[in-house]
Amino acid sequence: MELEMDKLVSLCKRRGFVFPSSEIYGGINGFWDYGPLGVELKRNIKNAWWRDNVQSRDDVVGLDSSIIMNPKIWEASGHLGGFSDPMVDCRASKERYRADQIYVFAYVFPAVNPKGEPTEAWLAGLGGNPEEAAEGPEKRAAKLARKFGKPTEPPTIIPYLELSVEDRAKVIGPSTDERDTLTEPRSFNLMFKTFVGALENDSNVAYLRPETAQGIFANFKNVVDTARVKLPFGIAQVGKSFRNEINPRNFTFRSREFEQMEIEFFCRGEEAADWYAYWRKARFDWYTSLGLRSDRLRMRDHDAEELAFYSKATADIEYAFPFGVSELEGIAHRGDYDLSQHMKFSGKDLSYFDEEKKERIVPHVVEPSAGADRATLAFLCEAFTEDEVGGESRTVLKFHPRLAPIKAAVFPLVKRDGMPEKAQAIYRELRKNHNVFYDEKGAIGRRYRRQDEAGTPFCITVDSDTMTDDTVTFRDRDSCRQWRVPVAGAARALRDLLEGEAIPGGESS
Ligand code: GAP
Numbered sequence: 001m002e003l004e005m006d007k008l009v010s011l012c013k014r015r016g017f018v019f020p021s022s023e024i025y026g027g028i029n030g031f032w033d034y035g036p037l038g039v040e041l042k043r044n045i046k047n048a049w050w051r052d053n054v055q056s057r058d059d060v061v062g063l064d065s066s067i068i069m070n071p072k073i074w075e076a077s078g079h080l081g082g083f084s085d086p087m088v089d090c091r092a093s094k095e096r097y098r099a100d101q102i103y104v105f106a107y108v109f110p111a112v113n114p115k116g117e118p119t120e121a122w123l124a125g126l127g128g129n130p131e132e133a134a135e136g137p138e139k140r141a142a143k144l145a146r147k148f149g150k151p152t153e154p155p156t157i158i159p160y161l162e163l164s165v166e167d168r169a170k171v172i173g174p175s176t177d178e179r180d181t182l183t184e185p186r187s188f189n190l191m192f193k194t195f196v197g198a199l200e201n202d203s204n205v206a207y208l209r210p211e212t213a214q215g216i217f218a219n220f221k222n223v224v225d226t227a228r229v230k231l232p233f234g235i236a237q238v239g240k241s242f243r244n245e246i247n248p249r250n251f252t253f254r255s256r257e258f259e260q261m262e263i264e265f266f267c268r269g270e271e272a273a274d275w276y277a278y279w280r281k282a283r284f285d286w287y288t289s290l291g292l293r294s295d296r297l298r299m300r301d302h303d304a305e306e307l308a309f310y311s312k313a314t315a316d317i318e319y320a321f322p323f324g325v326s327e328l329e330g331i332a333h334r335g336d337y338d339l340s341q342h343m344k345f346s347g348k349d350l351s352y353f354d355e356e357k358k359e360r361i362v363p364h365v366v367e368p369s370a371g372a373d374r375a376t377l378a379f380l381c382e383a384f385t386e387d388e389v390g391g392e393s394r395t396v397l398k399f400h401p402r403l404a405p406i407k408a409a410v411f412p413l414v415k416r417d418g419m420p421e422k423a424q425a426i427y428r429e430l431r432k433n434h435n436v437f438y439d440e441k442g443a444i445g446r447r448y449r450r451q452d453e454a455g456t457p458f459c460i461t462v463d464s465d466t467m468t469d470d471t472v473t474f475r476d477r478d479s480c481r482q483w484r485v486p487v488a489g490a491a492r493a494l495r496d497l498l499e500g501e502a503i504p505g506g507e508s509s
Helices: 005-014 037-053 072-077 135-148 213-218 220-226 270-289 337-345 372-383 419-431 444-454 463-468 487-498
Strands: 019-020 031-035 059-063 082-090 096-099 100-114 117-126 156-159 186-191 193-195 205-207 234-243 257-267 298-302 312-322 324-335 352-354 359-363 366-369 384-390 392-397 406-411 436-438 458-462 471-476 481-484
Touching: 005 019, 005 372, 005 384, 005 419, 019 352, 037 059, 037 257, 037 270, 037 372, 072 213, 072 337, 100 135, 117 135, 186 270, 213 220, 213 234, 213 337, 213 481, 257 270, 270 298, 270 312, 270 324, 270 366, 312 372, 324 337, 324 372, 352 436, 366 372, 384 406, 392 444, 392 481, 406 419, 406 444, 419 436, 419 458, 419 463, 444 463, 458 487, 463 471, 471 487, 481 487
Parallel strands: 059 234, 406 436, 406 458
Antiparallel strands: 019 031, 082 096, 082 186, 100 117, 100 156, 193 205, 234 257, 257 366, 298 312, 312 324, 324 366, 352 359, 384 392, 458 471, 471 481
16 A cells, blocks of 8 residues: 555644644744644654664763754855755746755657747756656646657756756746746755854854764763773764754655754774674664565665765665655765864864774774654654454554554443443553553544554453453554453563563564
């Protein structure tokens, strides 16, 4: 089944996973809020990342650096000079586009234009790749064909950045019918600017960080001096980053405020290639261990032309979202570029003394850099399932139990005969260790469906048998299988199930 993005977006809104930011004021483009279920899901993802990459390892420590830092950091990192995407403005529509996301479809129409020449109409489309960009031009070509006849050839597809200045003049922009309205690509800085203190002048300018990584490099010496770390070791950070993206789009995928989960792993230069290979695999396996098991998860190694000049290798972990295959996380072998830059700009010695080799070196860095919002979106896409149960269709989010916002829901079958009191006692017991939910309203089938849509792995129902034999019904979200468990063993049974124990008569989740 192909997931339609609209269905997922509407489920996220309806069930309280993700809301448009400031919605009561008409929203604000590129910003999103996580509702009661969404905040649990995203927090579970960040906690799983922290647990698996920091707390469960001997060689990675954590950090929480400030969002606003000395602007010199952004000079050293290259963000102030170079962290800009070439942008193209449309003089007619006043819209602004990322130049690398404009593809030109060079159509030639057979009929004559008013001057009696064949008409070339080069139609610009927007997208991360030519397939994604094709939709607009295809529709417009069909319209133009009514006027000028069917184009003679399938169009040549050319990235806008590769066109000559003369050819750019032939292009009709994505939201206009005129030619030659698109400007030359121009640089546009993506960092949000602010002022520190009362005065708004050039000497008080500061920036909201566009990545968490630089806070790690800036604290490298502090960590080495205080944490008893020895190469190879990593410093990890989870936190907000901000980019004034020109085209925020595809739901939360490209936002202006988002969260990153980054590790800077420091090692000796001669070991960096092995550590790069290690992290490239470890990070891919992390996603599969949490349920991104389908072939929608992919690894793409960058070609030599794509690499930053200092990077020896980079790979992207990509996911085939409904809107196209796009990056979830990048793993980069960055050489000693970052620490060397900060040594140059700060004038501080950030070298490391290797006790074993009795040698002072500038460590090399392998950087696995992930986005918490993109991971959340990928887990939502992967979990979204529509199936049929007992002849009725249902929507179910099949989250890995570690990520599920609610771990179990407890229901009394009916609101009488002592069942609510019994169910509430079980609920209070389970709540000590898990995020559980109590619900006594409506038909039991509807309550199950609501939990299926929230992605709750297990439902526990108190019924009339409970009142005589002190057992409850456990129900598994994915298979809808049901079995009975003694009330006294319910907490333990739930814990075991969440840790992956197989459901009776079924597979482990
Ligand atoms: N320190 C390296 C760095 O920041 P990046 O590829 O620019 O590299 C890393 O960003 C990750 O941050 C991306 O793979 C993505 O998951 C996330 N990310 C970047 N820009 C984003 C945006 N505008 N919205 C949501 N997530 C974003």
